[in-house]
Amino acid sequence: MLVSKTFKNLNKLAKGRQRMDIRMTHYSGCPQKMLYYLVLLCVIVFQIWVIKSNKFTVLSLLKFTGFYCVYVKFHNTIHQTMFSLFNLFTKIIPVPFLSTLYVQTESLILSKQVGIQMEKLYFSGKVERLFVDTGKSNGINKYRDVIINEAITPWQTYYHLAIVIDKHEKLLVPFFAISPRYEVLKVIYRHFKYFMQDC
Amino acid sequence: MEEYKFEQRNNHYKIAFVSDFFYPKLGGVEMHQYQLAQCLQKLGHKVIIITNCKQGRQGVRYLGDGLKVYNCPIVEFFHGVSLPAMFLRLPLFRNIFIREKIDIVHGHQLSSMLMYDVFEVAKALGKKCIFTDHSLFNFIAPENHITNKLLKSFVCHLDAAICVSHVGKENFSLRTRNDPKKVYVINNAVNTRNFRPKEKNEVLDFPPNFEEKEGVLNIIMIGRLVKRKGIELSLKIIPRICQKYPNINFIIGGSGYGVQDLEDMRDKYLLNGRITFLGDVPNHKVRDVLCRGKIFLNTSLTEAFCITILEAASCGLFVVSTNVGGIPEVLPPDMVYLTDPNVDKLCEKLDLAIQNIDSIDEEANHKVIKSLYSWKPVAKKTEKVYEEVMNTPSLCLGDMFKLTFSGGWLQGLLCCMKFCLLIFIAWVAEYIQPEADIDPAVDFPVKEYISNKEKYGDHEFIFDTREDSLMMKKYPHKKD
Numbered sequence: 001m002l003v004s005k006t007f008k009n010l011n012k013l014a015k016g017r018q019r020m021d022i023r024m025t026h027y028s029g030c031p032q033k034m035l036y037y038l039v040l041l042c043v044i045v046f047q048i049w050v051i052k053s054n055k056f057t058v059l060s061l062l063k064f065t066g067f068y069c070v071y072v073k074f075h076n077t078i079h080q081t082m083f084s085l086f087n088l089f090t091k092i093i094p095v096p097f098l099s100t101l102y103v104q105t106e107s108l109i110l111s112k113q114v115g116i117q118m119e120k121l122y123f124s125g126k127v128e129r130l131f132v133d134t135g136k137s138n139g140i141n142k143y144r145d146v147i148i149n150e151a152i153t154p155w156q157t158y159y160h161l162a163i164v165i166d167k168h169e170k171l172l173v174p175f176f177a178i179s180p181r182y183e184v185l186k187v188i189y190r191h192f193k194y195f196m197q198d199c
Numbered sequence: 200m201e202e203y204k205f206e207q208r209n210n211h212y213k214i215a216f217v218s219d220f221f222y223p224k225l226g227g228v229e230m231h232q233y234q235l236a237q238c239l240q241k242l243g244h245k246v247i248i249i250t251n252c253k254q255g256r257q258g259v260r261y262l263g264d265g266l267k268v269y270n271c272p273i274v275e276f277f278h279g280v281s282l283p284a285m286f287l288r289l290p291l292f293r294n295i296f297i298r299e300k301i302d303i304v305h306g307h308q309l310s311s312m313l314m315y316d317v318f319e320v321a322k323a324l325g326k327k328c329i330f331t332d333h334s335l336f337n338f339i340a341p342e343n344h345i346t347n348k349l350l351k352s353f354v355c356h357l358d359a360a361i362c363v364s365h366v367g368k369e370n371f372s373l374r375t376r377n378d379p380k381k382v383y384v385i386n387n388a389v390n391t392r393n394f395r396p397k398e399k400n401e402v403l404d405f406p407p408n409f410e411e412k413e414g415v416l417n418i419i420m421i422g423r424l425v426k427r428k429g430i431e432l433s434l435k436i437i438p439r440i441c442q443k444y445p446n447i448n449f450i451i452g453g454s455g456y457g458v459q460d461l462e463d464m465r466d467k468y469l470l471n472g473r474i475t476f477l478g479d480v481p482n483h484k485v486r487d488v489l490c491r492g493k494i495f496l497n498t499s500l501t502e503a504f505c506i507t508i509l510e511a512a513s514c515g516l517f518v519v520s521t522n523v524g525g526i527p528e529v530l531p532p533d534m535v536y537l538t539d540p541n542v543d544k545l546c547e548k549l550d551l552a553i554q555n556i557d558s559i560d561e562e563a564n565h566k567v568i569k570s571l572y573s574w575k576p577v578a579k580k581t582e583k584v585y586e587e588v589m590n591t592p593s594l595c596l597g598d599m600f601k602l603t604f605s606g607g608w609l610q611g612l613l614c615c616m617k618f619c620l621l622i623f624i625a626w627v628a629e630y631i632q633p634e635a636d637i638d639p640a641v642d643f644p645v646k647e648y649i650s651n652k653e654k655y656g657d658h659e660f661i662f663d664t665r666e667d668s669l670m671m672k673k674y675p676h677k678k679d
Contacts (some may be wrong), residue, residue: 150258150259150640151258151259152257152258152259152269152270152271152272152291153272153291154272154288154290154291155290155291155294155632156290156291156294156632156637157259157269157291157294157295157298158638159638181638182638182639182641190666190667190670191670193670194670194671194673194674195674197674197676198676
């Protein structure tokens with residue numbers, strides 16, 4: 001903004017005369033640096049807003065593109081050296097795809113005769129489902145038992161709910177992204193187990 | 200079955216055993232840990248065990264009678280020992296200490312690197328540290344100059360140390376220049392129920408297809424076939440004795456790089472039918488091997504406390520061994536002949552033993568050892584050590600920093616920096632995952648399980664019977 005104002009006045013003064021264009025680029029100006037970090041803050045807030053929003057609709061796409069044009073133009077005019085591939089790949093490109101990674105809801109539907117269905121809903125609208133058989137048919141995934149299991153990672157140890165299946169070594173974990181606390185798990189486990197005790 | 204009487208106590212401690220050596224590898228250190236943990240649980244304390252990934256096992260497991268084992272995701276580097284990584288593992292161990300509410304950390308065996316990591320974390324969080332030493336180390340070899348110096352940074356913060364014999368205590372306190380008042384001596388023991396002498400008309404399983412000839416006396420040697428255990432002596436003793444007595448055979452169990460030399464010796468002196476090599480003997484078959492013989496030979500050159508001798512003596516064998524390290528403290532003089540590690544002297548003692556073989560009473564020997572050695576008094580002695588440690592107040596930070604300088608000024612500076620780093624990272628970990636966010640772990644009900652094992656039928660973890668009965672009313676069980 002400051003640069004364009006000074007140039008406007010110069011153009012008026014030097015209308016009929018010989019002109020010499022002197023252009024200076026700011027490498028480290030104090031007010032511009034603060035602006036740059038303010039814009040970064042806004043980008044981060046915008047990312048959080050995207051993650052918390054419901055679905056990926058046409059309106060949100062328009063908001064994305066509009067904001068990106070302003071962002072890119074701002075970078076090009078003032079801080080050309082700062083605008084790098086690193087920023088592009090870490091801050092700009094992944095943002096619209098982040099909503100495919102963050103989980104909104106995880107749910108379980110139980111029925112004794114039919115089976116169990118595990119459902120995972122992402123913020124981008126994608127849904128993943130998994131079905132577990134109960135009953136007397138010899139299906140692929142036959143339900144056997146439900147347990148509360150302890151897991152160890154290099155960071156921590158935590159409790160999680162797990163469904164045991166016939167003829168498979170691995171356990172199915174219904175509430176993985178949300179990982180509720182132990183008090184909540186106790187209630188879910190009790191109701192689950194006593195509801196499905198005949199299978 | 201013995202009945203366990205649960206005495207009423209005021210102090211029940213929560214203890215964590217740490218070492219790289221545990222199940223499924225079975226040796227002296229591992230059995231010591233397992234038996235101690237079981238006895239301490241029956242005395243009312245809570246014990247958990249922390250180890251690294253053994254052969255791909257990872258996760259939380261429960262061994263017999265509710266002993267909880269944490270197999271952490273740490274890779275084995277060399278012979279079961281993990282690589283040391285100092286502050287990168289702080290979050291995991293901090294999490295374990297908080298959820299199990301641990302007071303005391305008890306480490307075993309100096310050569311386990313995992314123990315050093317966990318001790319540093321425990322010190323940064325203010326827990327009490329205890330350590331047991333199971334082996335002797337040299338003073339002269341150049342590599343031990345460095346290790347003894349580095350040990351000082353580890354030992355200065357210890358609240359108590361336990362050694363397995365008096366010789367071990369001398370060695371430890373001289374090596375590390377530690378206060379000998381803080382070093383306790385508690386012996387190892389043996390499970391005499393498993394190591395019984397052979398009964399009449401009993402058929403032994405191991406080794407399979409072994410021909411028992413009449414009038415033949417078997418001498419048994421079990422142990423790692425390594426230079427430290429004295430293979431060079433046995434290479435000269437075996438041919439001498441075989442040439443002198445035609446009715447004596449040798450049975451050698453164990454593996455190591457010395458097998459080649461022994462096989463060469465067997466081919467040279469043409470003793471093919473008289474020496475048998477068994478290789479690695481599984482732990483539950485050691486008694487079958489021992490019961491086949493009458494004499495046990497031990498030629499080891501360094502030993503803090505030899506458990507193999509105890510096992511042999513409780514099976515009724517007569518023992519001939521070198522008087523090295525802590526071996527003279529193990530058995531009463533009726534059951535053992537001790538000499539210097541010299542071929543001639545060992546052969547003399549073997550001759551004596553072979554002449555006096557008829558005067559051995561196996562059952563009497565077994566009873567003597569049953570009265571001398573068992574794991575319950577060992578657990579009670581360690582409990583006293585825990586009481587003393589918990590009753591002494593812990594030092595403030597300034598004194599702990601001063602203690603790090605007990606190994607010299609340079610070592611002190613480096614240790615101070617390391618300690619500061621650890622405290623800072625503990626603060627950061629508290630910020631990222633505060634204590635209130637960590638769920639407390641559910642304790643295994645040891646008392647109720649032991650008093651009524653059938654109720655916990657198919658390994659079910661019963662908690663909150665009142666809620667369970669409510670659920671059973673709500674979802675009634677329909678029988679088709």
